[in-house]
Amino acid sequence: MDIVSVTNLKKTYGDFAAVNGVDFSIGRGEIFGFLGPNGAGKTSTINMMIGLSKPTEGTIIIKGIDVRKQVKKAQSIMGIVPDESNLYDELDGFENLCFCASLYGMRKEERESKAKQLLDKFRLTEAGKRPFKAYSKGMRRKLVIAAGIIHSPQILFLDEPTTGIDIESARQIRELIVELKNQGTTVFITTHYIEDAERICDRIAFIVSGKIIAIGSVPELMESISHGYMIRLSAEESIMKYAVDLQARFEGCNINASQNNSLVLASQNRIPLLPVIQYFDEKGVSIYEVKQLRPTLEDVFVKVTGIEAEKLEKEKGVAGK
Numbered sequence: 001m002d003i004v005s006v007t008n009l010k011k012t013y014g015d016f017a018a019v020n021g022v023d024f025s026i027g028r029g030e031i032f033g034f035l036g037p038n039g040a041g042k043t044s045t046i047n048m049m050i051g052l053s054k055p056t057e058g059t060i061i062i063k064g065i066d067v068r069k070q071v072k073k074a075q076s077i078m079g080i081v082p083d084e085s086n087l088y089d090e091l092d093g094f095e096n097l098c099f100c101a102s103l104y105g106m107r108k109e110e111r112e113s114k115a116k117q118l119l120d121k122f123r124l125t126e127a128g129k130r131p132f133k134a135y136s137k138g139m140r141r142k143l144v145i146a147a148g149i150i151h152s153p154q155i156l157f158l159d160e161p162t163t164g165i166d167i168e169s170a171r172q173i174r175e176l177i178v179e180l181k182n183q184g185t186t187v188f189i190t191t192h193y194i195e196d197a198e199r200i201c202d203r204i205a206f207i208v209s210g211k212i213i214a215i216g217s218v219p220e221l222m223e224s225i226s227h228g229y230m231i232r233l234s235a236e237e238s239i240m241k242y243a244v245d246l247q248a249r250f251e252g253c254n255i256n257a258s259q260n261n262s263l264v265l266a267s268q269n270r271i272p273l274l275p276v277i278q279y280f281d282e283k284g285v286s287i288y289e290v291k292q293l294r295p296t297l298e299d300v301f302v303k304v305t306g307i308e309a310e311k312l313e314k315e316k317g318v319a320g321k
């Protein structure tokens with residue numbers, strides 16, 4: 001059952017359409033990812049969904065609530081984690097969390113115990129006594145996320161949660177997102193890290209220039225590009241010299257050199273393995289590995305967007321990734 005339904009969403013700044021007719025829905029308990037390069041319209045979309053900015057056109061319904069008409073009611077079931085910190089520099093970690101909890105009407109005892117629990121979960125118990133301004137980038141991001149989930153929201157919005165932070169903090173954040181999903185929370189996440197999207201998202205939308213150009217689960221997106229069949233053969237010695245002969249024998253196969261002592265066979269049809277192995281056997285060459293190669297989400301992204309995956313990840317300064 002869908003908890004979010006977005007229809008024909010548009011945001012224009014003057015003549016420029018930052019979000020240009022976007023439609024998607026999110027199932028309850030799903031992790032839904034928005035993946036796209038700088039300026040694609042990710043933050044503009046999330047800001048409209050959380051009621052921070054008004055759509056130029058379109059509707060956003062969250063758990064039956066029209067966000068444009070009942071923004072406060074919709075926000076009461078949301079957790080919001082912006083890409084920039086929204087916490088107080090002078091307050092310590094514990095005080096910041098308690099303050100956020102008080103905004104959601106949580107009682108003193110409940111907010112203090114939840115704040116302690118979250119500091120512990122993010123391994124920030126010691127840091128919880130220090131002012132927020134003394135935190136590293138990774139610690140800041142973790143505390144902002146803790147503040148966004150302190151009231152146990154039904155749907156969590158995360159804008160670029162792992163951008164520019166250390167590997168360990170990014171891993172802890174991914175684990176937490178999956179844990180929240182397992183407890184029934186729906187998660188909307190924007191990212192330009194293909195690997196993050198592939199690892200944790202149930203469904204992903206690729207957004208470029210304000211439009212969704214592909215949407216689906218990771219396997220669905222992978223199936224959407226015609227890749228044919230590819231296998232890689234690895235031997236103890238160089239087998240490149242057999243490439244021309246192999247190509248002549250196995251019609252429709254393209255043979256490419258891979259690294260070291262490997263060859264890659266590609267074909268639009270299934271490649272019969274036994275005759276290929278027998279061929280090498282007859283030549284006295286033993287094949288120690290045969291691996292089927294599948295397209296990655298990165299291949300799909302590059303194919304449907306025409307944007308190099310490396311460019312996408314380099315855009316935001318990925319120190320520590």
Ligand SMILES: Nc1ncnc2c1ncn2[C@@H]1O[C@H](COP(=O)(O)OP(=O)(O)OP(=O)(O)O)[C@@H](O)[C@H]1O
Nearest residue numbers: 013017018036037038039040041042043044045192
């Ligand atoms: N307030 C604004 N006024 C004018 N243009 C804006 C405004 N906010 C965003 N834009 C433009 O809208 C486009 C989409 O911006 P948005 O921040 O939504 O993209 P994004 O996908 O989140 O990018 P990034 O990964 O860089 O954060 C960009 O071209 C941006 O310059």
